[in-house]
Amino acid sequence: MRIATWNVNSVGARLPRLLPWLEEVAPDVVALQETKCADAAFPYADLKAVGYDAAHSGDGRWNGVAILSRAGLDDVSNVLDGHPEPRLVSAQCGPLHVTSVYVPNGRTLDDPHYAYKLAWFRALRERLEGFSPEQPLVVMGDLNVALHDRDVWDISRFDGSTHVTPAERAAVQGLLDWGLVDVEARPGKGDVPFTYWDYRAGMMHKNLGMRIDYLLATPAAPVRDAWVDREARKGKGASDHAPLVADLDL
DNA sequence: ATGTCATCTTAGAGATGA
Numbered sequence: 001m002r003i004a005t006w007n008v009n010s011v012g013a014r015l016p017r018l019l020p021w022l023e024e025v026a027p028d029v030v031a032l033q034e035t036k037c038a039d040a041a042f043p044y045a046d047l048k049a050v051g052y053d054a055a056h057s058g059d060g061r062w063n064g065v066a067i068l069s070r071a072g073l074d075d076v077s078n079v080l081d082g083h084p085e086p087r088l089v090s091a092q093c094g095p096l097h098v099t100s101v102y103v104p105n106g107r108t109l110d111d112p113h114y115a116y117k118l119a120w121f122r123a124l125r126e127r128l129e130g131f132s133p134e135q136p137l138v139v140m141g142d143l144n145v146a147l148h149d150r151d152v153w154d155i156s157r158f159d160g161s162t163h164v165t166p167a168e169r170a171a172v173q174g175l176l177d178w179g180l181v182d183v184e185a186r187p188g189k190g191d192v193p194f195t196y197w198d199y200r201a202g203m204m205h206k207n208l209g210m211r212i213d214y215l216l217a218t219p220a221a222p223v224r225d226a227w228v229d230r231e232a233r234k235g236k237g238a239s240d241h242a243p244l245v246a247d248l249d250l
Numbered sequence: 251a252t253g254t255c256a257t258c259t260t261a262g263a264g265a266t267g268a
Contacts, residue, residue, distance in 0.1 A: 009268085010256055034268085036257070061257055062267070105268065144268095157251080198268085199254035208251070240255075240268080 001071065001096065001250040003029045005140035005213055006232070007196075007241035011035040011066070015043055017237055022050050025229065025245060028071040029093045031100030033142045035064030042066065057086040065100045065141070069093040080123050087120070088127075095250050096221060097131065101141035106162035114162060117144070121171035125178065133179025136221040136250060142196075142241065143214050145172050147182065150192055151211035163212065172214075180216035185226045185244055193228045196241045204233060213244050222249045 004027040008014040011032060022030070035042065035058050042056040051070045057078035058064030063086050067073065071094035078089045090099040101124065106117040124139075131137055145168045149155040158164045176182060185193035194209025203209065217223055226246035233242040 013256060034256095107267085154251095198251070201251040201253045203251070203253095206251090 001029070001094070001248045002027045002245065003031075003096070003098070003138065003140070003215075003248060004229075004243045004245040005031040005033070005100070005215060006243035007033040007102070007142040007213060007239060009034050009036070009239040009241065011043060011064070012037055012041065014237070014239055015046060017232065017239070019046060019050055021229075021232055021243070022047075022052065022068070025243075027245065028069065029096065029098055030068040030243075031098060031140045032066040032068065033064075033100060033102035035066055036061060037064055055089055055091050057089040059086050063087050063102055065089045065102050067091050067093070067098055067100050069098075071096070080120075080127060083120055083123055088124070095136055096248070097135060097137040099137075099139045099141075101139060101143070103142060103144045105144050106168070109160065109162060109165070117162070118167055118171055121168075121174070125171070125174045128175070128178045133218050134220055135218065137180075137218045138221055139175065139180060139216040140214060140244070142212060143172060144212055145169060146210050146212055147172050151194075153190075153194070153208040153210070163210070175216055179218055181219065183215040183217050183223050183226050183246060184211075185228045185246075188228050188230060193244075194242075195228055195244055197233065199240050213241055215244055215246055217246075217248075223247070224249050
């Protein structure tokens with residue numbers, strides 16, 4: 001089974017890139033983040049035309065997450081206790097339980113959104129209690145955290161910033177402690193499989209990126225291979241995130 | 251690194267978020 005996660009930075013704007021990418025890469029399941037559209041505007045018909053059922057949770061301009069599947073789509077839920085923003089959707093896709101997450105950015109350390117981010121992580125950790133680390137299950141998406149210093153292009157530039165604080169890293173570690181494994185993609189250019197490069201200042205060209213998109217999998221969902229599709233980050237009309245793709249032995 | 255992109259309001263450029 002081939003799965004992927006991709007922060008598309010607007011599914012509407014990205015559709016001319018997303019549809020051919022689906023046909024080329026042919027994943028069975030895709031988690032999308034930052035769809036930036038309301039449920040009524042989600043391109044269900046375009047996706048169905050290339051073979052995918054879809055579950056979407058979005059309310060307009062910001063956020064929005066989805067799961068695309070051609071392997072089944074059951075038990076869909078977008079409930080995260082205490083957090084009404086559309087940042088999570090989960091479903092059973094054949095043998096695999098899939099959760100697509102878009103963790104709040106946090107903005108700055110003194111912004112209320114930073115506390116919100118940590119609270120959101122706690123709710124996600126609590127939600128896992130409804131599942132078992134023994135079952136084939138993945139949580140994938142934009143965690144907006146760089147787990148290790150090497151996961152940003154220059155840690156010295158992140159002093160006093162979000163994404164690298166001990167509290168944020170501990171929040172991700174809490175998910176791993178439950179029984180999830182951080183499935184790192186094959187090393188990319190520069191030895192680190194970055195998934196995000198800011199649009200500004202030629203960051204992609206200089207490979208000044210961050211690894212903030214994750215595939216977290218239980219051991220019951222064994223991963224044969226995982227890679228970042230950097231080609232999808234290049235050229236006209238690209239998202240600022242690249243897809244993380246993995247082949248599972250399921 | 252602060253060099254872009256996407257969306258909304260509302261008719262054109264500014265605000266917002268990332």
